[in-house]
Amino acid sequence: MPPFEKILLKNMETPGYTGSLADYEHAGGYQAWRKVLGKVSPAEITETVKKSGLRGRGGAGFPTGVKWGFLPKDYQGSKYLCCNADESEPGTFKDRQLIERDPHQMIEGILIACYAIGVETAYIYIRGEFVLGAQILERALAEARTAGYVGQNILGAGTSINIWVHRGAGAYICGEETALLESLEGKRGLPRVKPPFPATHGLYNKPTVVNNVETLANLPHIMNRGAEWFAAIGSPPKSSGTRIFCVSGHVKRPGNFEVPMGTTLRELIFEHAGGMRSDKPLKAIIPGGASAPFFTPEHLDVKLDFESVAQAGSMLGSGGVTVMEEGTSMVWAALRLMEFFYHESCGKCTPCREGSSWLVQTMRRIVDGRGRKSDLETLVELCQNIAGRTVCAFGDAEVAPIMSTLKYWRHEYEELIQQAAATAPVELMMPAMGKH
């Protein structure tokens, strides 16, 4: 087996690489676009993407080519592509780097996707806080327009594709694809009832594909080097390619690490991220962003691919790996995440809306030393009454922290409840700044 070669981070990790159009082209950028535009049929591109085994990098891991295939055939009206750059899952910060450091890579990916599915207008829905990212994208798009890669009659091939940057304005839920579409339509970002799916009734009720930044960024490479090449990377057949894992928390060297799928958590944390930041041993891992159930040190050898992580009881999700050291209160950690979900619940569905407020209050009470014995049973039942009962997956996500910490660290809850008068753990838990 040849040594592993990074795909998405390769350019930007080259010393001196600025992400400008010149740098990108110098590194072979837009070759894929030139190669396919007008020369390879859209159907062939879709077929290649299907064969490559590329799956969505946003969280749900749906096969990208299959998703494209759901668009109605021979549809005459407008169709849309939305690039989901609303990176908001706590623990995840890879798209930000892909956008700010190598914007043309994702733009080329967007172009290829648009061409493959016959779209003339694409929107990059970028989270509002990424002001710098939006500026960088605008600049890159201007370069790409001037170079003739984007716009009318691209490279004289008769194809026209416009790409616009659309900034969100602070709402985690807009990362959910139908909420993103609502938001892009100028409404409150509430998820839509599915079916109908965006593939048939998406933006402005037109056929629409929503793909994540990282997903799209892979496309130029797949077009350049072929489906077989990509399919062989990682843990084929179901988890091909690389993933950028965002390691945060109590590690020495937090950051984005692109590794083949199937790399173990142990390798990621202890080799790539430099291991634990202090002598305190590892206590807990969130393997796939805030929505993913917690893992314990026993899960260190779980392979980071879609199936293995799911089999172990969590999910690969968005690739956000958060590491917590011994001494971290798991009840407090779950509360912090619950506060996030409470803040971000859009309020559409009763169980999520009312449940998140109920859960956060109960969790606060427990952490503040006012817990009751009956609370744990109530927590579990509330979580069960939320999961699977809502329009979108947010309901499942918000109960993951509580359910998984209760599963592995129930005693911490019980201790807090028993020592009802104990010092408020938030005080105990306040870590110092600047330790990395």
Place this chain on the structure above:
Amino acid sequence: MSVETVEVTIDGQKLMVPKGTLVIEAARQAGVMIPHFCYHPKLKPDANCRMCLVEIEKVPKLQTSCSTPVSNGMVVRTATTVVNDAHKSVLEFILANHPLDCPVCDQGGRCDLQDFSHQYTPTTSRFIEIKRIFQKEYFSPLIEKEMNRCVQCLRCVRYCDEVMDVKALAPVGRGTMTEIKHFGTHELDCEFCGGCVQICPVGAITSRLSMYEFRPWMLKRADTICTYCGDGCRITVQAKNNQLIEVNSAHGVGRNNGDLCPRGFFGYHVSTHPDRITQPMIRRNGQLMTATWEEALEYVAETCIALKLKHGPQAFAGLITSRCTNEDLYVFQKFMRLVIGTNNIDSSARYGQITGVRALRRVQGTPRWTVTFEDLVAANALLLVGTNVTETNPITGLKIKEAVKKHGASLVTIEPLVPAVGKISNIANLSTHDFPGRPDRFGAMVLALIKAVMDERLVDAELAQRAPAYVKAIGDALHAISWEVLEAETDRASAAWRDAARVFAAAKRAVIVVGQGVLRHPGGLDITTNLLDLLLLTGHHGRPGCGLATLAEENNDQGAVEMGAVAEFLPGPSDVTDRHARERLAGLWKEELPQGTGRTLTGILEEAKKGAVKAVYIVGENPVGSLPPSSGAKEALQQCEFVICQELFMTETAALAHVVFPASSYAEKEGTFTNTEGLVQPVRQAIDTVGESRPDWEILSALSVLMGYPIEYGDAKEIFKEIRSVIPGYALLGPVPTPPRPDVAVITQYVQSGYAEDVTNRYRLPGEGRGAKGERNEQSFTLVLSQSLFHSGKFSTRAKGLLDVEADGRLALNGTDASKLNITEGDRVRLFNDRGEMTTTVTLRDRLPDGLVTFPEHFDEQALALMPLTVDDRTGVPYYRAARVRIEKARGNGQKVTTYSAASSPSPLASGLESPEETR
């Protein structure tokens, strides 16, 4: 067209339902009520409350039955333990933050949350956290908001948007703190249709008009019909101790399907207004003094007999309002024709309804719509001409909104409206082809549309073959009018007219709706006839779902014509000169009918002025208050020897009467109304008669006995029976009208030769009057008396709920015109022309086209003085609703407030001594 059906099993019960039916609706059909909050059949499924979860075989997760359409072979279970637990848990979540203030909640006793809680939840709650509390916010004088009770189903917000197209409510914030709010620091400003109050499943939004005054089970209910426009909405009037407490309308019933407008929902306080006349009155020494019924009836009977002997029956005339029931109208015309012996009868249908009836009868035989509201909803293309539908016929407006918003119909509007978002909905915003203009341009605009049909060769081939001369005559006449001229007249390029013509002609189902802007303005008869030509030319006329609908302004305008309460028609309506009809009626009545055509409204007034008419019997009509002073209505009536009024209130006309009888309002009597579609619907008594008032027909019946020509009935039903014998098949009382088919013989006659008598006149650009031309210059505006959404005639200006929204008249104009005049919202302005002047306050309304200013007719005492009066010599319709005026900013402060505000002062008319002009 057959609908595909699928088989579905619900709780073991198999049934066939149309494909696409939602599981929740299929279950309802199977008799299974799935609990829900956010679902409502009128609204798009939102599936937010998660209450209606059910188990569907082969689907792993529970599904919301409100958003899942059935598929063939689907097996649904609604009563398993899993489903039951899910329902319980959703209720637990909702109740967690609910204040449980049921004892002081007006929804208590009819609350979905109460009912479902009763059904599911244990009596204790596990919720021991702090309940969410929203800051109390004053919402509006009419609507109360208690957000702590809100279950965030957003039915109110969705209704306001999807059904009403008003979008006045906003879900503000996020998550559990989401709160329903309106915009701005002022109180709620919307259509006040009451829809949010009605659709709220809990007590979060309730009516303030009756706040804390009742528990639902204390109310006595009567299902009846609203009197505030011709739409004929079913309302449920609810009363406690003979006081009106509230009006609502159940979903799924009535022509309105439960939807109402502000007049219907909040305007019910008129019947029990303290100003009601409660006793008969006789003028003694120049003053109206109370009298007993015996005195008053005997006095009227004796005087009438004496006058009839002295001057003959043609010295009598009668006027009746079309707010009356069919029974009142029928007895009135019978009384006038038999007991008095004259055809000098007219009703408020004369103001415009008659225009439509005349055109329809001429072209298609039947005087009624050949379509129904359902056809409006199902239309592929709708053409509105001068309807101002939201304000005039709000529920017809909803049907049009539904056609466009839900079914994607094309909408062509020739309206005094430009697209602009405002506080109340604007039908032009939904328009696919909008042609804004002033009423005096509608004629030219219709010609442009028909010319476009000709130019685009959209004439029905079959018609062209059957009636080539008819098509050619219209074509030739239009050929003589150049596009250049038409484009200038209509302010739109011919391409726009061609687009609209193509869309209209291509539609499978096309309906034309004609409103007051046509029917009550000069040229109305010709425009309506031309629009019927348009239907014929495009081949739509006579096709299912196609037709021309004229909008009735008053609740029983159509009934008034059909009951024969107009000069030219006997009940039927049959021409008063139709020998056959006369003989038949004489046979039924066992009495000879008076000869000759009677005088219409303005004719009667003219004759009275001349001294030929000496006695006028007036039922609920108010010519003195309605017509401009130049009509001389007041002088005419003052000159009469005897004026009798049956009235609810002391109107300008009643104040001149010699005898006033207290009449009962619609809420106090039984009978029927015929709505704008021609559906006859039952009116039911909701409260006991106020004071000594009696239904109009009863008063007439009592007089007839005293006058020796008894026309007696035990009750309204008996009159209705007689109506049905006079008009066979009248009133197939049912939930949906069966529209008549056009009379083929009449159409044939029309397209073969009937059209010819006036085709060249009708297809000519209406010339401007010499007077009008002289007045046209930069500073002059067209002032139109308009219908407000919040009032109906002058009747509703006593409804306290409506006065809370609109208490006085304001001059409306658009921002461009306002800045030209250097005026803004709230400024005082003076309007004047050579007829008179008025001073009023300005309000800006961007929906008005340039050069058009409007003033609500409900407060038009002053404005009428500016209005020229012309009478259509063919229809007798008095036109007085538009005038050229000049406007200037009123100088200085301390201007005397000249607009009569019904809200701020007790009616100056209550004393019965003075007319309003004299008080100022």
Place this chain on the structure above:
Amino acid sequence: MLKEKYKAEIEHILSRYPVRRSAVLPLLYLAQKEEGYVSETAMKEIAGILRLTPPQVYEVVTFYTMFQLKPVGTFHIQVCKSLMCALVGSDTLLRWLKTRLGIGPGETTIDKLFTISTVECLASCGTGPMMQINDDYYEGVTESKVDRILADLKRDGTSSLKSGPFMLPEPMKS
């Protein structure tokens, strides 16, 4: 009025979308840039431009956390309080800010220079604790960095300590 001042920009924004309503967020950003918050007048004007009713704009404004309905300080410090930042000291950061500025979350200094808010995850989890001040990210902050940033802002209106294009681990110097 936005319409006069940003005529070309508004037209450019509108040209990107086939449906006007989509322009609501970009126009709200313009309004906020203009006044520092989204005023009632601005919402009305935006509603007018987009042919919406004001409530339709209002409901959107309140859904997204980045829009302010009331004026905030010249520098709006938004501290991420989500778990990943909390693990590495965001509570200490907040406490330090309070020591330095005398205000807590939701408060504004008397001189109207600084407002502090706590926010949820800003996708900077590897570089916590972090804060966003107006448009800029400040990452991996320490007590001394906070002091420098505050001083820079007061003096220059900006600070060189703000993040540039993101990369973690830091790229090797070329």
